[in-house]
Amino acid sequence: MPMKAIAATILTLLLTHAAFATPADEAAKEGILLLGNGSEPHSLDPHINSSMNGHHVIMTLLEGLIAPSPTDDTIPLPGMAESWENEDFTKWTFKIRQNAKWSNGDPVTAHDFVYSFQRILSPRLGSQYAEMLFNLKNARAFNEGEISDFSEVGTKAIDNHTLTIELEGPIPYFLNILKHSSFFPVHKATVEKYGDMDDPTNNWIREEYVGNGPYVLKNWQMNQIIEVAKSPTYWDSKDVLLNGIKFFPIASENTEDQTFNSGNLHYTYTVPSDMIQVYQDRNDKTLHLDPFFGTYFYVLNNKVPPLDNPKVRQALSLAVNRNAIVRRITKGGQTPAEFFTPPGVAGYSPEPLVSFNPAKARELLAEAGYPNGEGFPTLTIKFNTLESHKAIAEAIQQMWKKILGIDVDIRNQEWKVYINSMQEGDFQIARYAWIGDYLHPDTFLRIMQSDSGQNDASYSNPEYDRLIAQSFIENSDEKRLELLAEAEKILLTDMPVIPIYHYTRVYRIDPRVKGWHSSPLDIRNYKGIYFEN
Amino acid sequence: MLRFFLIRLGQSIPTLLAIYTITFFMVRSAPGGPFSQERKVAPHIIEAQMEYYGFNDPVYVQYFRSLEQHLTFDFPPLTSYPGLTAGDIIGESFPVSLELGIWALLVALLFGIPTGVLAATKQNTAADYAPMSMAMLGICLPTFVIGPLLALFFGVWLGWFKVSGWFDLSDRILPALTLGLFYAAYVARLTRVGMLEVLGMDYVRTARAKGLPERIVVLKHALRGGVMPVVSFLGPALAGLVSGSFVVETIFQVPGLGRHFVQAALSRDHSLVLSTVLFYAALIILANVAVDAAQILLNPKLRKR
Numbered sequence: 070m071p072m073k074a075i076a077a078t079i080l081t082l083l084l085t086h087a088a089f090a091t092p093a094d095e096a097a098k099e100g101i102l103l104l105g106n107g108s109e110p111h112s113l114d115p116h117i118n119s120s121m122n123g124h125h126v127i128m129t130l131l132e133g134l135i136a137p138s139p140t141d142d143t144i145p146l147p148g149m150a151e152s153w154e155n156e157d158f159t160k161w162t163f164k165i166r167q168n169a170k171w172s173n174g175d176p177v178t179a180h181d182f183v184y185s186f187q188r189i190l191s192p193r194l195g196s197q198y199a200e201m202l203f204n205l206k207n208a209r210a211f212n213e214g215e216i217s218d219f220s221e222v223g224t225k226a227i228d229n230h231t232l233t234i235e236l237e238g239p240i241p242y243f244l245n246i247l248k249h250s251s252f253f254p255v256h257k258a259t260v261e262k263y264g265d266m267d268d269p270t271n272n273w274i275r276e277e278y279v280g281n282g283p284y285v286l287k288n289w290q291m292n293q294i295i296e297v298a299k300s301p302t303y304w305d306s307k308d309v310l311l312n313g314i315k316f317f318p319i320a321s322e323n324t325e326d327q328t329f330n331s332g333n334l335h336y337t338y339t340v341p342s343d344m345i346q347v348y349q350d351r352n353d354k355t356l357h358l359d360p361f362f363g364t365y366f367y368v369l370n371n372k373v374p375p376l377d378n379p380k381v382r383q384a385l386s387l388a389v390n391r392n393a394i395v396r397r398i399t400k401g402g403q404t405p406a407e408f409f410t411p412p413g414v415a416g417y418s419p420e421p422l423v424s425f426n427p428a429k430a431r432e433l434l435a436e437a438g439y440p441n442g443e444g445f446p447t448l449t450i451k452f453n454t455l456e457s458h459k460a461i462a463e464a465i466q467q468m469w470k471k472i473l474g475i476d477v478d479i480r481n482q483e484w485k486v487y488i489n490s491m492q493e494g495d496f497q498i499a500r501y502a503w504i505g506d507y508l509h510p511d512t513f514l515r516i517m518q519s520d521s522g523q524n525d526a527s528y529s530n531p532e533y534d535r536l537i538a539q540s541f542i543e544n545s546d547e548k549r550l551e552l553l554a555e556a557e558k559i560l561l562t563d564m565p566v567i568p569i570y571h572y573t574r575v576y577r578i579d580p581r582v583k584g585w586h587s588s589p590l591d592i593r594n595y596k597g598i599y600f601e602n
Numbered sequence: 603m604l605r606f607f608l609i610r611l612g613q614s615i616p617t618l619l620a621i622y623t624i625t626f627f628m629v630r631s632a633p634g635g636p637f638s639q640e641r642k643v644a645p646h647i648i649e650a651q652m653e654y655y656g657f658n659d660p661v662y663v664q665y666f667r668s669l670e671q672h673l674t675f676d677f678p679p680l681t682s683y684p685g686l687t688a689g690d691i692i693g694e695s696f697p698v699s700l701e702l703g704i705w706a707l708l709v710a711l712l713f714g715i716p717t718g719v720l721a722a723t724k725q726n727t728a729a730d731y732a733p734m735s736m737a738m739l740g741i742c743l744p745t746f747v748i749g750p751l752l753a754l755f756f757g758v759w760l761g762w763f764k765v766s767g768w769f770d771l772s773d774r775i776l777p778a779l780t781l782g783l784f785y786a787a788y789v790a791r792l793t794r795v796g797m798l799e800v801l802g803m804d805y806v807r808t809a810r811a812k813g814l815p816e817r818i819v820v821l822k823h824a825l826r827g828g829v830m831p832v833v834s835f836l837g838p839a840l841a842g843l844v845s846g847s848f849v850v851e852t853i854f855q856v857p858g859l860g861r862h863f864v865q866a867a868l869s870r871d872h873s874l875v876l877s878t879v880l881f882y883a884a885l886i887i888l889a890n891v892a893v894d895a896a897q898i899l900l901n902p903k904l905r906k907r
Contacts, residue, residue, distance in 0.1 A: 193650055194650075324766050490633075
């Protein structure tokens with residue numbers, strides 16, 4: 070074929086393509102949202118799932134007593150419960166709405182909730198999020214098998230539409246905890262049709278997903294697509310603005326980015342870190358960097374000398390230039406940590422005690438007996454194999470060398486090996502991160518309590534534990550936050566962990582999608598999302 | 603022929619048993635278990651799960667139970683996908699990998715064999731050097747470079763194909779090209795070598811002497827012997843092609859078996875690791891038997907034995 074003809078053919082194809090509507094255009098017209106969802110969820114059972122990917126889908130299929138607000142993570146909206154009252158934030162009564170229905174038409178009752186709470190707390194189910202319900206009276210004892218009679222646990226169905234929940238102590242923000250999917254109801258008859266209530270491999274989610282949320286499950290192909298469609302039985306279906314949502318579990322960040330670029334997605338789960346700068350330079354309106362309620366930090370093994378010395382820990386922390394790390398390495402708009410708890414909780418203002426101060430760092434290290442780093446043993450930073458963790462570890466290695474004159478090794482481990490090292494205390498310094506379950510500092514501060522299972526640092530300070538414990542019995546949230554701020558001050562003085570930065574959610578979104586708000590917990594009420602037409 | 607198959611299949615039994623045993627103990631000796639997570643789970647919860655999945659039983663009990671399950675195709679529930687078994691996973695994802703493998707094989711043969719034949723007949727000319735250099739490039743450029751480039755060009759710039767997913771027939775093209783071109787390069791080089799050897803043989807000279815047109819000599823007489831190296835290469839290649847490529851499946855978001863194969867090990871899903879490894883091993887054995895059979899059919903000398 071002559072060159073001219075080939076060129077002409079290619080040109081024609083290019084031009085005609087420009088005129089075609091992309092799948093994203095067509096879906097927008099039909100009111101169907103195309104979402105990138107990271108990777109394949111391991112389960113869509115609210116009591117089994119432990120991943121964010123699964124959570125995003127479950128939020129469309131089920132609804133708890135309280136629904137998240139489409140605009141603000143701190144506002145509890147009526148969900149299955151139309152009203153509620155409480156005594157001293159300890160005894161709660163919820164009125165289940167009369168028009169609440171399952172997707173098969175059955176009414177949602179208070180009994181469904183009691184059944185679901187019993188299910189997630191059943192020892193045999195082995196739910197990883199059962200501990201979310203440990204605030205309920207006797208729930209922990211039931212989950213740990215100390216009591217076997219569920220009627221002793223603090224929840225009862227007074228009648229079909231009245232549910233009571235009794236807590237171990239007052240929780241002023243209990244309504245916000247209720248938004249978590251571990252409190253979601255499941256349909257008893259469906260669950261039991263496919264197995265025992267406490268059988269972890271009960272496959273009702275794939276056989277027949279009966280839900281009570283704004284959407285119903287329409288199509289689920291592993292590693293391919295999860296499709297949900299507007300539910301006709303949902304009590305508030307008139308306010309459900311999208312006709313459907315398609316979740317694509319695209320595991321590769323680059324593939325997801327190209328899928329978005331080629332007009333096949335409205336929203337990406339993430340953005341490849343080397344592309345963030347490119348889109349920022351281009352002033353690309355699709356790029357969003359939202360605060361995310363999580364902290365990236367280094368755990369110091371407080372049992373291992375010289376890390377058992379608070380001065381050494383402080384010195385290490387003061388010698389970390391967090392600004393440089395977020396500006397040059399992570400580049401996703403992360404904020405350098407000034408606290409352990411990420412900012413964003415109204416009314417909570419601890420002292421910003423985490424800082425970069427080379428002179429002070431050297432001084433403290435000298436006071437600890439290592440002037441200019443002399444005699445300081447070679448420590449090792451462990452992290453799970455990932456390019457970004459490595460870059461941060463290398464940067465910190467350099468900073469400590471330059472500022473403190475100490476040598477550290479860095480060592481990567483495969484994910485499960487690394488988790489194993491952490492659990493067995495086989496580390497000196499290790500990378501870690503924590504994402505809050507609800508928007509309150511206690512979801513961060515409680516992990517550093519002496520008896521917390523997440524406390525890999527083996528940190529223990531009785532005064533810290535006392536303040537946290539006291540905050541749990543305090544009746545007013547204001548007073549609680551004061552106590553927690555005091556506890557955080559102690560934590561940041563002892564510095565058992567080195568906070569590095571607070572996370573952001575980095576994603577791209579089609580500008581036609583409206584009603585999508587920044588959510589620090591990434592818990593979304595899809596009801597309020599629509600397309601601009 | 604029947605005896606040949608029976609012997610070969612008989613030989614495969616100890617092989618599979620050895621693979622089963624090695625895999626069983628390797629996956630159990632890897633640090634970290636199926637239930638360990640970044641967010642630590644209470645010990646009593648881990649204990650409940652270990653009990654449920656039978657990991658608390660003595661190792662020999664688990665060894666024979668799992669062996670029996672594999673022999674009877676009655677797979678245990680998976681820890682990484684509660685509610686599913688390895689049978690479900692393989693049943694759902696293998697057809698996808700198989701289809702992709704067949705398309706890729708077609709690409710490999712359709713591009714590879716004609717290129718190799720052409721290069722061999724025009725030895726040491728531009729028609730030889732150009733495609734062989736391309737083939738060298740194809741072997742050197744890994745799929746994770748070619749894949750994204752094809753996706754960028756045909757998917758994002760031209761908009762002809764989708765860059766991810768496995769829904770329409772057109773979604774097969776880019777992954778099949780990516781996977782197939784790599785093998786096409788090998789096939790082309792092997793065909794060229796095989797053809798060069800055969801073209802110098804006496805019977806080819808005889809055919810030419812009879813006055814047969816060159817086209818018939820090459821395609822009918824020489825090709826049959828010339829593709830022998832390709833056929834023996836295809837055995838292992840075929841098993842690799844149809845059992846799924848982790849890289850290609852990840853680049854194009856293809857829901858195939860290759861990703862489960864890798865993911866199972868990462869999530870320490872003992873049962874899924876065992877089942878996918880055994881499945882892959884069985885495929886390789888079958889593919890090799892098939893290749894031996896094909897060689898017997900193509901080469902009369904082997905038939906007598």
